[in-house]
Amino acid sequence: MALQNLREISKNIEDAEFKNLLADLSSELADLKLEAASLKERIAELQEENALLKKTIAPSDEKPSGRKWGCYLFEGDTTLYCPACWDSKRQKSSTTRVNTRFRHCPVCNAPIGAG
Numbered sequence: 001m002a003l004q005n006l007r008e009i010s011k012n013i014e015d016a017e018f019k020n021l022l023a024d025l026s027s028e029l030a031d032l033k034l035e036a037a038s039l040k041e042r043i044a045e046l047q048e049e050n051a052l053l054k055k056t057i058a059p060s061d062e063k064p065s066g067r068k069w070g071c072y073l074f075e076g077d078t079t080l081y082c083p084a085c086w087d088s089k090r091q092k093s094s095t096t097r098v099n100t101r102f103r104h105c106p107v108c109n110a111p112i113g114a115g
């Protein structure tokens with residue numbers, strides 16, 4: 001690595017200015033690395049958001065064909081899906097039965113009332 005080489009060379013140089021410069025460069029490099037890391041994170045976030053938006057906005061032929069026990073039903077499918085997950089993320093989360101009146105979505109943790 002270039003910085004390491006510079007440090008090695010600097011051992012033989014008794015020039016305070018050079019050493020200060022090297023220290024400055026090291027800290028600038030460290031700052032840049034941090035910045036690059038946070039930019040990478042930001043990009044990943046935006047990619048995720050973008051994918052979600054595409055999914056939500058893209059016109060989909062698929063629509064719930066009806067409702068049962070507060071859940072969405074789809075054509076040719078008897079599974080009861082979470083309406084909150086579908087409305088917000090176009091995601092089909094199958095719900096689980098809690099009791100005779102309530103179902104539960106394991107994805108968003110929403111209790112879904114049968115009433």
Ligand SMILES: [Zn+2]
Nearest residue numbers: 082085105108
């Ligand atoms: Zn849900």
